Amino acid sequence: MTDLNNISKIKQILEVALLTSANPLSLDDLQKLFSEKIERSTLRMLLDELKTEWQDRTMELVLVASGYRFKARDEYSSYLMRLSPEKVAKYGRAVMEVLAIVAYRQPVTRGEIEEIRGVALNPNAIRQLQERDWIDVIGQKEVPGRPSLYATTKHFLNDFNLRSLSELPDIESFLQNEIPLHV
Secondary structure, eight states: OOSHHHHHHHHHHHHHHHHHOSSOBOHHHHHTTOSSOOOHHHHHHHHHHHHHHTTTSSEEEEEETTEEEEEEOGGGHHHHHTTOGGGOOOOOHHHHHHHHHHHHHOSBOHHHHHHHHTSOOOHHHHHHHHHTTSEEEEEEOSSTTOOEEEEEOHHHHHHTTOSSGGGOOOHHHHHTTOSOOOO
């Protein structure tokens, strides 16, 4: 499957799969598209070519924690949000502070979050973040009472267009909700 026509066809199949998928696709997911084995290095090369081909268009191919996906370029986000204004959730400062503490200090307990913030934690803040699938319980701390340990999820990374936690911006930008969410 290495002649030019087949390479072009493979790239078209990758493109249509990525454009129509609601979720990011990993290299393993993309390999499932083909009956013959396609090397991961070949897929990466073709994905790089797709990224280059789309660089002057309205969408871009990005790599996030769960895989590859197309997303609207940031300059078009405000227009797209008008189509579904009810989907754009605005989170209050308290919820964003909790999310920032979990993101930057994970794993962290509820008590540690309260200690850092200096105020009691409203249970709705944790609930909202868990419902959005941005944080989850990853275990219990080995101390009396065994409190739950919270950490961010891959869904959090995907929604904030991050491949890993090392790409988190400075905490002030995060708290001011200046990070573009996936539309």
